[in-house]
Amino acid sequence: MTIKHNWTREEILEIYNKPFMELLYDAATVHRIHHDPNTVQVSTLLSIKTGGCPEDCGYCPQAARYHTNIEGNDLMSVNQVKAQALRAKASGSSRVCMGAAWRNVKDGQEFDQVLEMVRTINKLEMEVCCTLGMITENQAQRLAEAGLYAYNHNLDSSEEYYKEVISTRGYQDRLDTIGNVRKTNVTVCSGGIIGMGEKIEDRAGMLVALSTLDPQPESVPINALVPVEGTPLEEQQPVSIWEMVRMVATTRIVMPETQVRLSAGRTQMSREGQAMCFFAGANSIFAGDKLLTTPNPDVNEDMEMFRELGLNPQKAFEKKAQPESVEAQDSKFQNLGEKPKWSRPGHTIQKNLEAQEKGRSRT
């Protein structure tokens, strides 16, 4: 089956707005052609460096300027990460995604440490994903050489709405980072968040941006905003399960081969709601009681849900072979010490400024 790469916003909106039952049926049909409907990947998200981020993403409690109740921590050690990865593997995860609250990766000791974490987890025969902010082509190559399976860099929303949420870097920077990852054999993970106050047109706009990439991302996380006190989006109303199912189903139809990840916001969803998402084409969840910093269902509850629904956790490297890990001393890439000039649009986002002010007056 050929993959369509020229989706328009109108075509995607037409799918999103179909009568619910028809949308669900169409998405489930596409899902069954391309995936085993009874297999769902369980991934574990690990915050390897928490808080103190210089960016101003309006949804994020890790942005230093908003003064939320997040306890920051420096970069974890390789041994700490290994212990957590082993625990995740024992509880059924086949993938570890390591997140660091950085604007972009800087060459040096900390990046070398992350490369060692990648080698270590890959040797545990688990898929390794990283989300470290913007990266250069050389950094992507070094991650690939260490054995990275996927790199996550979300587009978050449509290009137009993105400007209402983030002012410290541009949409094109995001696309450039995805482009740098694409030059390697590392798979691309990129998705977004619904419930940030965007219109349905913006959700469709984000799906246009993702689905017109060639190849399409191997993985697309769909998050429902978890509003956190102190952030500019603290007062957003949660999205309904119907919107979530529509978004998952539409993503499945426009990106048939992609792994669609039901990500943040699952604590607000019933089991029945999550089952509908799986039926509509979601085939991955994040396990563990925390998703970076926001709450997530307990892993035992998830396993009970899997039993109830007859779902099987996906094995590692089912979609793509395990990459090899080259040891640091054998690397053919140099630490270039690059200082890339990522953009800083710096436009004014009133609610971000207000949240920053509020944070200041609280300290």
Ligand code: SF4
């Ligand atoms: S989403 Fe990432 S880049 Fe944005 S503030 Fe949070 S940690 Fe920083």
